[in-house]
Amino acid sequence: MEITELPQWQFQIAMLIGLITFTMVWARGMRRYTPIQDLSQAYKALIIGFIGGAVLASALDIWVFRRMYEDLAQDALYLVEMGVLLLLAGWAEGALCVYLCSRSERKVTSAATTTGYAFGIGSAAMTTAVAAVRIFDPALASIGSDVHGFGVDTIVVSILIGVAAGFTFAPLGSAQGALVRHKIRFTPLVITGTGRAAVRLCIYLAVLVSPVALGFGLALALWLDARANNRWLPSSLTPLQLRVERRIIKNRNLGHSDNEEE
Template sequence: MVELGIPLWQLQIATSIGIVGVWIGWRGGMSKMIGFYDLPTATRLLLYGFFSGALYQFLSSSLVLDPIWSGTGLPIVESLLLTFSFSLLTMFLLTRQSVRVLNGQPTAGWTFGLGAGSMLVVLLIYRLITTTGAGFLTSGFGAPSMLFGLLLAAIVPWSMAIIASWQGWNALEGRRFKPAIKAMMLHTTLLFTLAIGLNYPWILPAIPALIFLGQKRADEVWFVAGLSPRMKQEWIRLQRTGIATGVRAVAADEESE
């Protein structure tokens, strides 16, 4: 039997906190798009995010985070290769026909990032619980670690959602490879910030500041870019009245008919 290092119920709590990040990022990030995004595709990409995030957090731990925390080196090359592969995977998933048919790349990217980010949060909380002597702000299972975990759940999935949504918007505009390189740099920066932030949490407030800027851009440009002219007019009208309609279920070219 595989030894987890902690009781199963503690791992379940860590996982639950990570998934809370999905709710925070979904409600906080896409609240203005209720009724205007492709819900089935967004849900499917969320599941892809969970699966991809499980692999991503494992590789992030073994290749990037653990070497930094143990003081054995600064794995820049490994982190760049890992995040570039993840960015290419993101772009591949967001350019599939099932996503493109409803111009759902930005919102699908958002939910994919939420799923992947929540899995990364599970890893970070697990390390907080099990790691001693690494100089983390808090360690062991207790209220301080859980509160720190909730903070991470509020910012990490949201950050990765913004990056993936930005990639989706670029895919919608016909740009693929260059945005993947930029996304690689963003993911690498996020990983190093989190690695250092567990020891020096005073650098973590930089992430919410960037979330604010990214969210503003998503609301004004990325999400709206996938709407047809008629749907865009309806969206603007409903934002003024505060009323939302049902989930969008037809392709963009059909909406104009």
């Protein structure tokens, strides 16, 4: 694959899209827990997610994305071989997530779910940034990709990639964390690793072939986000934390009513 030397500002925009992914997913899932939980382990997992996600995204860019590009250039695509590599990457990421969740649960009670969620956010942000760099490459036109080069359409597709990655990787991490609290590790690792692999395959096909391939990833993101916010993340709250949350909400509502009366 001949890599086009993109201008520096396009790399910066790609990184900005990755940070937008981080902001969206964090605001959606973690805002509720910031005032009532100790998130020190989640912040550490977020940093590890950024670093590990960048390394994994770069490795998959070489081992999977470029080979898919070369296969498409020759009018052939060997998805089985690529799928095996993506599965191995997904399971490796899942294993790291299990380790971080188990470690955080030993240090801070009920921290596993938010730790897994934060780790997924970091990984998704870096996956999105690398995918955005690739979709900005005008060389994709040579294999008939529906979107290529820098423009409004590729920026929109990059943001959709961020939505698909962020709202699947983070909830999958929270699911692993919730089950780690019940001493269940291996089965969630296999299932969530497979889910991560499927979403990454959708992202690569969206960049190389057509954004329509993102449909599965976005549908999965909607379902997983609902499960995470209604089941997996709230499972970490203790009765005391729930009482504190209710008191915070009550005080906030009283403050709003006082302001309206004034």
